[in-house]
Amino acid sequence: EVQLLESGGGLVQPGGSLRLSCAASGFTFSSYAMSWVRQAPGKGLDWVSTITTNGGSTSFADSVKGRFTISRDNSKNTLYLQMNSLRAEDTAVYYCASRYNSGGKVCFDYWGQGTLVTVSS
């Protein structure tokens, strides 16, 4: 059974930092690009960042570019999101998701349950 388990969320002051982790199991983690998607309270889904299978390429939404870093450790089947210079508008549930890509069709096939990040003084 595929499982994605996020951790590391919590309350942080504006300007602070937080590192999220996503532990994967039940599939060959190193074969999948991985992403972070967030959802502010009562709002829709918002893509944050994606990393390729070997970590060689990363992409970020403009809203987090220069502040967030995505990385992965394939030996530990774990995805990370380092969040610096946090702002109130970064408050959200953060989901990790695996990217399905077969036959040219792309989507997020599995999602974790999310971890809540609250940025507030």
Added chain:
Amino acid sequence: EIVLTQSPGTLSLSPGERATLSCRASQSVNSNYLAWYQQKPGQAPRLLIYGASSRATGIPDRFSGSGSGTDFTLTISRLEPEDFAVYYCQQFGSSPLYTFGQGTKLEIK
């Protein structure tokens, strides 16, 4: 940047009825890159449809997707009580890499 606009914002229907949800893109989208997700309160999104019309594993056949270019549709042929949720379309593009529609809330009438 491609913007996805979903309509209606809220759809009120009864179990057993047919639901038709729309996702319109501001520019043409490759059908291979169009997906639909279902999200229930307090839960993570769940993949329903990918490649505009392919059902994900375990998704009942009352869910179907169609469309091309700028207009895509998610149809639920006969609503079950568990289908009342929020539905999002998503596209994979260039910059930003992924965008989501704002969602359609399907509520019980």
